[in-house]
Amino acid sequence: MTVTSYLGAIGAAQREAMEADPRVIIFGEDVEANVYGTMGGKSRADKGDFLQMFGPNRIRNTPISEEVMVGAAAGAAMTGLRPIVDLSYSTFLYMAMDQFVNQVAKSRYMFGGQASLPVVFRSAMFYGLSTAAHHSDRPYPMFMNVPGLKIMVPSTPTDAKGLLRTAVDMDDPVMSFEACLLWGMKEDVQDGEFRIPFGVARTVREGKDCTIVAISTGVPAAMQAAQKLEAEGISVEIIDPRTLVPFDSQAVLNSVGRTGRLVIADPANKTCGAAAEISAIVAEEAFDCLKAPIMRVTTPDTHVPFSPAIEKQLYPNAEKIADAVRKAMAAKTRS
Amino acid sequence: MTVTSYLGAIGAAQREAMEADPRVIIFGEDVEANVYGTMGGKSRADKGDFLQMFGPNRIRNTPISEEVMVGAAAGAAMTGLRPIVDLSYSTFLYMAMDQFVNQVAKSRYMFGGQASLPVVFRSAMFYGLSTAAHHSDRPYPMFMNVPGLKIMVPSTPTDAKGLLRTAVDMDDPVMSFEACLLWGMKEDVQDGEFRIPFGVARTVREGKDCTIVAISTGVPAAMQAAQKLEAEGISVEIIDPRTLVPFDSQAVLNSVGRTGRLVIADPANKTCGAAAEISAIVAEEAFDCLKAPIMRVTTPDTHVPFSPAIEKQLYPNAEKIADAVRKAMAAKTRS
Amino acid sequence: MTLANDLLLEMQRRMLRIRLFDERASKMVKRGEIPGTVHTSIGQEAQVVGACMALAEGDYMTGNHRSHGHPIGKGAALGPLMAELQGKATGVCMGKGGSMHLADFKVGSLGESGIVGSSIPIATGAALSSKVLGTGRVSLAFFGDGAANQGCLYEAMNLASVWGLPIVFLCENNQYALSTPAHTVTAGRVSDRATGFNMPGVRVEDGQSVLTVHDAVRTAVDRARAGKGPSLVEVVTYRFNEHSEGLRLAVDYRNAAEKESWLKRDPVKMFRSYLLEQGVADEATLAGLENDVAEEVEAAVRFSEESPYPEPHVAFKDVYTVPFGVTQ
Amino acid sequence: MTLANDLLLEMQRRMLRIRLFDERASKMVKRGEIPGTVHTSIGQEAQVVGACMALAEGDYMTGNHRSHGHPIGKGAALGPLMAELQGKATGVCMGKGGSMHLADFKVGSLGESGIVGSSIPIATGAALSSKVLGTGRVSLAFFGDGAANQGCLYEAMNLASVWGLPIVFLCENNQYALSTPAHTVTAGRVSDRATGFNMPGVRVEDGQSVLTVHDAVRTAVDRARAGKGPSLVEVVTYRFNEHSEGLRLAVDYRNAAEKESWLKRDPVKMFRSYLLEQGVADEATLAGLENDVAEEVEAAVRFSEESPYPEPHVAFKDVYTVPFGVTQ
């Protein structure tokens, strides 16, 4: 075990994957200089520097051309490479939307299984940092609507490392949505290579009165909420799905089966967001267990404003999550 | 009143809007030749031909360059024009996703209200017609996740005409998702100019046992289901939201308040689809009225295969909708 | 460059395969035996085959909606292609791709794209694989004059150029994108766009001559294989049929005189005469070849007709490598 | 072309505004007085002002993340710009855009874009308005050498060319995109890409001379206004600061010698000397100008500091023209 940051864990997973398999390559804008620090060491001067370790054939700076970056990764994945594409900010993914939906997601299906696409697309969501509407989106819900893509949303260093490694080793395309706000989060992380399976939720905390399904930065916020609520005598269970596709609906249904109440903490926009999907699954499959309305705590349907005076109010935080739980608790129980 | 097809209604709305306001222009691929027939008459030879009527300054063939088409429409809308952009197939929208999300949807907000974007983006969903995965998407849910866009999904000639005219006259960007399967549908349509407001659902049919919220081709399918169910003694209420943004949640909540049961018929993909959103709204806001699980009848999370032997099974149809209603009826009622 | 006689005959064979396959497919669409629609390469056979046969067997290729010619030119078997057009289980894509999305990975055909321009980045990625893994394979991206105005082409050309990728960008300029004349929506000449991206740009005016096309593409392929990077080749040609089979446009966007003059330059007939003139083959050999190909196409149709449709569960297959959820 | 003295002085004034505004902003970022980050135009003032002042007042302009210079060059008032950088309610975008998304529609500034390349189509649309409505306005799109590899630039250039739109594509080639040297990711020269899209392409090597830039852009603007269509102008320049303020890259991607040689060619100082040499202004006039601008910038900071932050409900405003749902 070594104390490792979320960012460091992402770097470690990539380094180990590159060491394990020469077909793994990394490309993206400014990856040679490791501007965002997502690749191991802090700088090129570090001994952990990827360019020094793996050379310019496998670590490649690209032009600012997201569309061809994503498409080329797909084409490369179909023909023997296992690329990791660093797309830096999640808001830039739209530039390559056609390649994601029409090529990355559909090729295996459309060509009757002839193609495999072992490729990982990494990007970070920079919300909460005064970067305004062009850099702050949390767009995973629209990719959840596209069959053929797998989606991971790690909320801890351990999950970031274990899931990312699974992603690189998997033969399906994966989108990794990392949260910039979590980059500095540290915890003891298992040394060396390990993998965390997709589609298996993590029970962050057990409880009996209300289930909170929390995504990405929603997880630490839910933890804070749970502590407040505990003082009020409300016992909260927190589930982190870790991957949204595949989604571990069984874990959520089991938990709601025990608690009878569900709050979802999801930093994406509300309409057609991940929270909507989780709510709909439960309303369809665990209706009889429900004792209260399903509450969504999401970012409301606005864009992200620049001014720090008005930005932070928008995201799910401990207070909003706790309020939603309190409301769920107050709902008159079905007899 | 004149008997008019869905396609004819779309043409009429555009013609009347162009006649009423010289700032309205239409551009898109092959619009001069009116290849898809969505602009009035059947061909250039017709007297209703737009190019003849409005000239090449206002009817413009574009290169196959969706990204600049959408962005240029936004820029033109900010500076005095009111463009209608014909994007033909909905699956081509991804090509311009960055322009839709980062420019069209965000500009007004990000620039503090300085920009207005009176622009309409039309596209048709060609599912159910053996065109396979690259031409058959129903991508409105991902646009619902983007604040700033309005979304219409007309299911009848009257709605197509009235909503489209409202869209052209409105100062916000609108995306019109038309259903190719409905192009031939005919009904008596009011003559001349009329407008149907956004955000006002239409009660297609009244009933007391179960509410069906139906979208696009889900509406005729739900009608057929209702007839079958009537024979079984089940009385179904059908609500067509007509616009998904804004969404008339009050109409749905009122109806569910009366029936206690909800089935949603939505041809989009299931995960994070429109059906998920509608289910979540009801599970949050009308929980106490609910007597049964909320059932989603959607296209499952696969791509659209080419072979007609296996395509049609995927979409919501009368039988699947009726089954869902029967299941909702069979659920043991809360005491 | 002089080519061996068997290579010349193979060119004619592949052009004939495309011609007869597409003529047959056209009829089948009109009779309702093929669902949806098809876009034929009739009239463009020289351009397709000249390019494909400049590639080695292990080389990669991507294409577009005008799709049948590309895999046929690359050597794909006709049966599974025809079965794919009919949506049969034995189709090259199990009936899930259809006419617009053929792919035959066995011959390096990485897929046709129904989205105009969208497969160009894919071909670029295949070239990247070749470069990184050192396999020596060349990649070729077919796209139309219409696709030449999609931005991703220029992103791909730039990336291929700075990375020195072994790829040929091949613009099939049949002068129209659906009803739209290329010159009304395309500034300048496509081939001239190469210079700005630091690669050779060639325009083959006589795209009806398979040898002329072959020669130009061969130069580009050799260059790519030698590690000298990408090229852009624009081939001027003409489609003899409507944009897609069954489509009827009331607008006379291609006038009769123009059409007639191009019909005279039929690439299959022209090359036949050439082969006779040059003594590469005699009448009997060519007639034999034509019979063989006709029989091949009929056999493909029979194969397809006798094949079953896919089972319903196939609609849920191959969304992921290991199924889960609804795909199980 | 000889320019009137007051025009020359106005050029210097605007360059100074950019310089002092950005120097002030840089300090404020480091002190935590401006949230997020800013990208300064220090070193690029000649390129920005030379271009902006070739436009008429009613003309349109779009830009990018390196944003302050563009609206300042186009004549925007400094107070609301500074307030925007601080996220204040009196900001030109009500505090909702911030540094990367300035816009001042009053002076034709239609918005800077945080997404590289993404505002180029917007400028193209403004040019379309001008053409369709016959207003005679010209549009100018600023973008960096990095953005020159985004496909939408080529879609825009092609569309503008075939439609004869009054637009100038202006590439601010400061030789780096963040840490990436342009020549490592850009094939050939950006200006050479114009030919393939049938428009003039000019490369201004001396982008530190405001008059040289002005001259080249003026030619392009005149051409556009005369109905002769678009042009591409590439200006070679250099940013004196890091990509963004506060960013510290351990990699020495721009070596010291290079940096030093460019710092010597400071556009503001160079033009100052020129004005003195040519007798356009004496030392006292220029010192007065400098004082005025310094005071203008301080006034802008005071205006901003004294302004309130937006109320919470402003976060829900202007998603739509008429609010509904959560935006109510």
Ligand SMILES: Cc1ncc(C[n+]2csc(CCOP(=O)(O)OP(=O)(O)O)c2C)c(N)n1
């Ligand atoms: C992104 C996209 N936009 C539009 C279309 C509709 N479309 C299909 S083929 C075609 C014309 C293509 O012209 P070209 O590239 O010249 O190929 P050709 O058909 O002439 O071989 C169009 C507009 C599409 N399939 N994809």
Ligand SMILES: Cc1ncc(C[n+]2csc(CCOP(=O)(O)OP(=O)(O)O)c2C)c(N)n1
């Ligand atoms: C679509 C997109 N990709 C990547 C980025 C991240 N990014 C911001 S500025 C920048 C470099 C831009 O370089 P250039 O266009 O030359 O402008 P400069 O900063 O040099 O003025 C990058 C990569 C972005 N904002 N948008």
Ligand SMILES: [Mg+2]
């Ligand atoms: Mg063509």
Ligand SMILES: [Mg+2]
């Ligand atoms: Mg630059």
